[in-house]
Amino acid sequence: MVLEVKKPRPMWEILFSTHHTDIGLLYIILSLVAFMIGGALALVIRTELFLPGAQIITDPNTFHRIFTTHGTNMLFLWLLPFAAGVGNYLIPIMVKYKDMAWPKLNAVAFWMIPVGMALVWLGMADFTWYATPPYSILRAPGPAAEMWIFGLKILGLSSILGAINFIVTILKMKHPDLPLMKTSLFVWGTLVTSIMILVALPTFTAALIMLFTDRLGVSGFFNPNMGGDPIAYQHLFWFTFHPEVYIFAIPAIGMAYELIPRFARKPLFSYQSGVTAFVLLAIVAFASWAHHMYATGMDFTMKTTFMVGTLAAVPASALHVFNWIATMWGGRIKFSTPMSFVVGGLVLFFYAGAGGVVNSMMPLDFLTHDSYWVVGHFHLFVMGLITFAFLGMIHYLFPLITGRMYNERVGMITFWLLFVGVSMVFLTQHVLGLYGQPRRVFDYVPVEPLIIMNQIATVGAMISGSGAALFMANMIYSAGKGKPADMRDPFKLGEQYFDYTRKEPHH
Amino acid sequence: MGHGMIEWVYVGVVIMLLVYLGAAAWDVERLLDHPPKDSKVVRVIAQQWFWTFEHEDGTREVGELHLQKGVPYKFEVTARDVNHAFNIPDLTVLIDAIPGRINTVWVMPDATGEYLIQCREYCGFSHYQMRAKLIVEEGVSNVSANIDAKDIPVVLPETKAAVVSN
Amino acid sequence: MTEHEHGEEPVVLTSPGRMARGIIIVAVTLAIGAAVVVTQFENFFSNAPPVTRLQTGPPPPPPPPAAGVTTIAILAGAAGQGNPDYDPDDDATVPMGNKVVWINHDNVPHTATSGTGTDDQDSGVLFDTGIVNDGESSDEIEIDGEVGDTIPYYCFIHPYMISQLTIVEAEEGGGSGPTLTILLGSSVQGNPDYNPDPMTVTAGDVITVFNADNIPHTVTSGTGPSDPDTGALFDSSILNGGDTATINTAGLGAREYDYYCIIHSYMTGKLQVTE
Numbered sequence: 001m002v003l004e005v006k007k008p009r010p011m012w013e014i015l016f017s018t019h020h021t022d023i024g025l026l027y028i029i030l031s032l033v034a035f036m037i038g039g040a041l042a043l044v045i046r047t048e049l050f051l052p053g054a055q056i057i058t059d060p061n062t063f064h065r066i067f068t069t070h071g072t073n074m075l076f077l078w079l080l081p082f083a084a085g086v087g088n089y090l091i092p093i094m095v096k097y098k099d100m101a102w103p104k105l106n107a108v109a110f111w112m113i114p115v116g117m118a119l120v121w122l123g124m125a126d127f128t129w130y131a132t133p134p135y136s137i138l139r140a141p142g143p144a145a146e147m148w149i150f151g152l153k154i155l156g157l158s159s160i161l162g163a164i165n166f167i168v169t170i171l172k173m174k175h176p177d178l179p180l181m182k183t184s185l186f187v188w189g190t191l192v193t194s195i196m197i198l199v200a201l202p203t204f205t206a207a208l209i210m211l212f213t214d215r216l217g218v219s220g221f222f223n224p225n226m227g228g229d230p231i232a233y234q235h236l237f238w239f240t241f242h243p244e245v246y247i248f249a250i251p252a253i254g255m256a257y258e259l260i261p262r263f264a265r266k267p268l269f270s271y272q273s274g275v276t277a278f279v280l281l282a283i284v285a286f287a288s289w290a291h292h293m294y295a296t297g298m299d300f301t302m303k304t305t306f307m308v309g310t311l312a313a314v315p316a317s318a319l320h321v322f323n324w325i326a327t328m329w330g331g332r333i334k335f336s337t338p339m340s341f342v343v344g345g346l347v348l349f350f351y352a353g354a355g356g357v358v359n360s361m362m363p364l365d366f367l368t369h370d371s372y373w374v375v376g377h378f379h380l381f382v383m384g385l386i387t388f389a390f391l392g393m394i395h396y397l398f399p400l401i402t403g404r405m406y407n408e409r410v411g412m413i414t415f416w417l418l419f420v421g422v423s424m425v426f427l428t429q430h431v432l433g434l435y436g437q438p439r440r441v442f443d444y445v446p447v448e449p450l451i452i453m454n455q456i457a458t459v460g461a462m463i464s465g466s467g468a469a470l471f472m473a474n475m476i477y478s479a480g481k482g483k484p485a486d487m488r489d490p491f492k493l494g495e496q497y498f499d500y501t502r503k504e505p506h507h
Numbered sequence: 508m509g510h511g512m513i514e515w516v517y518v519g520v521v522i523m524l525l526v527y528l529g530a531a532a533w534d535v536e537r538l539l540d541h542p543p544k545d546s547k548v549v550r551v552i553a554q555q556w557f558w559t560f561e562h563e564d565g566t567r568e569v570g571e572l573h574l575q576k577g578v579p580y581k582f583e584v585t586a587r588d589v590n591h592a593f594n595i596p597d598l599t600v601l602i603d604a605i606p607g608r609i610n611t612v613w614v615m616p617d618a619t620g621e622y623l624i625q626c627r628e629y630c631g632f633s634h635y636q637m638r639a640k641l642i643v644e645e646g647v648s649n650v651s652a653n654i655d656a657k658d659i660p661v662v663l664p665e666t667k668a669a670v671v672s673n
Numbered sequence: 674m675t676e677h678e679h680g681e682e683p684v685v686l687t688s689p690g691r692m693a694r695g696i697i698i699v700a701v702t703l704a705i706g707a708a709v710v711v712t713q714f715e716n717f718f719s720n721a722p723p724v725t726r727l728q729t730g731p732p733p734p735p736p737p738p739a740a741g742v743t744t745i746a747i748l749a750g751a752a753g754q755g756n757p758d759y760d761p762d763d764d765a766t767v768p769m770g771n772k773v774v775w776i777n778h779d780n781v782p783h784t785a786t787s788g789t790g791t792d793d794q795d796s797g798v799l800f801d802t803g804i805v806n807d808g809e810s811s812d813e814i815e816i817d818g819e820v821g822d823t824i825p826y827y828c829f830i831h832p833y834m835i836s837q838l839t840i841v842e843a844e845e846g847g848g849s850g851p852t853l854t855i856l857l858g859s860s861v862q863g864n865p866d867y868n869p870d871p872m873t874v875t876a877g878d879v880i881t882v883f884n885a886d887n888i889p890h891t892v893t894s895g896t897g898p899s900d901p902d903t904g905a906l907f908d909s910s911i912l913n914g915g916d917t918a919t920i921n922t923a924g925l926g927a928r929e930y931d932y933y934c935i936i937h938s939y940m941t942g943k944l945q946v947t948e
Binding site: 015060061064126127128132133134135138139224229230270273295296297298300303304307308311315318319321322326347357361362363364366367369370371436438439440441442443444445 | 511513514517518521522523528531532533535536537539540543555588589590592595596597599600601603605607608610611623625626627628629630631632633634635636638665670
């Protein structure tokens with residue numbers, strides 16, 4: 001499957017290789033598979049919610065297990081591994097080094113992911129991807145719950161090992177003649193993400209262990225019957241997972257910085273402000289976690305503090321958006337598939353951010369908290385900005401990885417299907433949330449507005465699903481039978497693509 | 508970076524907008540966080556998967572809550588087993604019900620009718636149907652003998668904001 | 674780790690056959706995973722968290738006597754001379770064949786001993802509960818006698834507590850009946866729920882359902898919430914913690930019946946009715 005040189009290597013050699021391009025490819029394949037099966041779960045959820053009452057799922061427990069697995073899968077098995085895959089593929093090339101700093105560790109970090117994936121999927125726990133106690137301690141049946149806990153432990157460890165590898169590669173292994181301030185913004189994005197992973201993840205690692213010992217009954221950290229505090233878990237969880245949402249987003253922002261200047265055929269507006277925005281975002285990301293907890297009964301001062309912390313991150317994101325728009329302004333933009341995805345993602349990013357500002361306003365959060373507004377909001381981020389940037393990037397990297405070109409017309413159809421579908425589902429869900437439909441519900445009050453909006457969302461989901469299926473078909477077919485690409489300039493932009501002929505040793 | 512000025516202007520505009528929104532939010536939240544002095548207390552107890560309400564005079568209602576229009580109520584919300592959240596969507600009442608903890612939220616219903624009470628925090632098997640009925644009736648008298656007139660929240664017609672003088 | 678010069682070499686692209694082999698590897702892995710998920714779905718979801726076995730709620734109230742048993746209360750404050758002592762008191766009636774249980778609601782021990790007082794020579798001959806501690810119930814006491822007999826009794830510790838009971842016509846289907854207990858902690862999915870399960874009774878038996886948990890439950894006929902005939906055959910209706918209800922099996926044919934709790938529909942049980 002990789003751009004093979006001299007002669008094709010045996011499959012098993014690719015599977016157990018430690019070379020960064022092979023591992024990058026494995027990450028990408030795994031994450032795309034996870035994207036598809038997680039998307040299938042989403043279609044099941046939307047079909048069930050098409051009408052009030054039970055449709056294809058008769059048991060609420062099954063529904064709860066499906067949405068828990070959908071969320072867990074999409075975040076930890078699609079977003080993170082794909083970013084790691086693209087990073088693995090490109091970072092050594094971008095810092096002009098032969099591989100990642102520790103190739104064997106790289107392989108170990110990858111192979112932990114299928115193990116975590118198996119644990120999460122086989123168990124299918126039901127306590128939502130937050131795993132909030134006391135429910136997750138006192139009521140959630142096992143062994144699904146324990147499998148989820150161990151699965152996430154392993155996935156977290158994999159992330160941390162990967163992050164260490166990226167940081168050392170970028171800071172220590174980059175070519176001596178290449179200053180950090182001249183590396184591409186994708187490199188900066190990866191560096192900043194990796195540092196954030198190292199700072200944020202240990203907190204959740206601790207929380208997972210505490211959750212497990214609480215379940216066993218040997219500790220009572222979050223168990224009110226043993227004197228514990230359920231809200232303590234929420235602090236630990238969100239201290240990790242608010243920065244984590246930026247960990248999801250920053251690689252996508254880095255990819256946008258790769259694609260937009262190239263397809264606009266105009267230099268980046270401001271490299272300086274890009275670096276500043278990344279560093280600022282990474283720091284401020286840690287100042288806002290309890291905006292997820294406004295409704296837990298926090299006092300006024302604490303709520304105000306976190307509102308300020310949340311709003312402080314907006315200018316940093318705004319800097320990125322400005323950078324992109326200013327880059328595109330006056331450029332000779334070619335809207336081929338990668339560019340269309342990234343610009344579409346930018347549009348959805350704007351809606352997501354606007355909705356986010358609404359949520360951070362303390363009183364408005366009491367309208368939107370734990371309702372479908374939140375579901376629409378975060379999906380506009382993860383599906384809108386991040387997934388679209390990822391899909392744009394995978395189309396862009398396709399010739400580099402396979403040496404062939406995908407079908408451009410199918411690519412554009414894929415983009416339009418996904419853009420229309422994603423907008424239909426998630427913009428509608430904002431309104432649905434304002435009407436009061438809570439999230440994580442198997443059924444809803446059977447009144448006209450709720451039913452109609454749920455149906456619109458389901459139709460949008462089906463459109464998105466068909467776009468995703470078409471995307472996979474395009475990728476698979478073109479990887480095997482696509483036209484060989486012009487490796488100097490496959491997108492006909494008039495400038496150099498990746499220089500695949502550079503010297504690189506194989507392991 | 509000769510074209511840096513426009514970026515500074517843009518960031519400045521964004522920051523000013525956020526400061527304005529933040530200040531407005533702070534102002535409204537201040538009202539929401541301070542129940543009027545003589546609010547009637549209603550204890551709300553959430554458990555899997557139904558609601559129990561206890562009034563000041565000891566009456567207990569399960570699955571239904573009767574309130575009077577024009578009277579401020581302070582809900583003391585807790586849970587018996589796992590996390591729930593007490594939510595009256597039409598009156599914008601939302602607060603988590605956490606076992607081992609009492610959270611408060613206040614509201615003054617200003618129109619009679621039947622409203623939906625629902626659970627807004629995933630609590631397991633029947634979370635999706637953990638509902639109750641709120642019935643707001645005409646008050647016996649809108650002003651309790653014990654409530655000081657200046658403590659009654661006043662709804663400003665233009666903004667529909669509830670303002671308490673203290 | 675030698676270095677290769679790639680500039681002049683022909684690039685070999687992945688062939689469709691090789692691509693297909695890669696897809697098969699992924700597909701087979703997913704198929705194996707799917708097979709495990711589908712077959713083991715319930716098994717991975719079936720154990721209650723270990724911590725629930727450590728939790729203790731408030732101690733459950735003592736189980737009620739089964740049907741076919743008459744209860745007489747020893748009132749709180751009965752130890753004080755002149756206070757009301759037994760309830761029902763002199764007018765207590767016991768159907769022929771029933772056993773009697775005295776439940777002590779007072780905060781000191783009492784007895785129910787047949788006879789007129791401590792100087793009665795036949796004191797305790799017909800029946801004697803022995804010492805019943807505060808908050809507890811006596812054993813089920815058999816009363817020997819004929820319909821119409823009035824038997825005086827008193828408390829051995831506080832002999833000024835005197836009362837009497839009269840034997841009346843037997844109830845229909847007299848004799849102690851079966852009890853179905855809803856267990857403490859049964860609301861937690863994966864914990865044991867009904868006991869005994871399956872339960873075998875004779876048609877015509879009156880089952881006493883006792884909720885030993887501390888939250889409400891039901892015993893409702895049917896296979897689950899989607900069963901259209903839910904509750905058609907029998908329904909205890911909502912039983913609070915500590916409460917009892919009865920289910921009369923008189924109209925039921927001899928076969929096995931499914932039942933479940935409508936609040937916690939993962940709690941299911943089977944009732945076998947025989948001729």
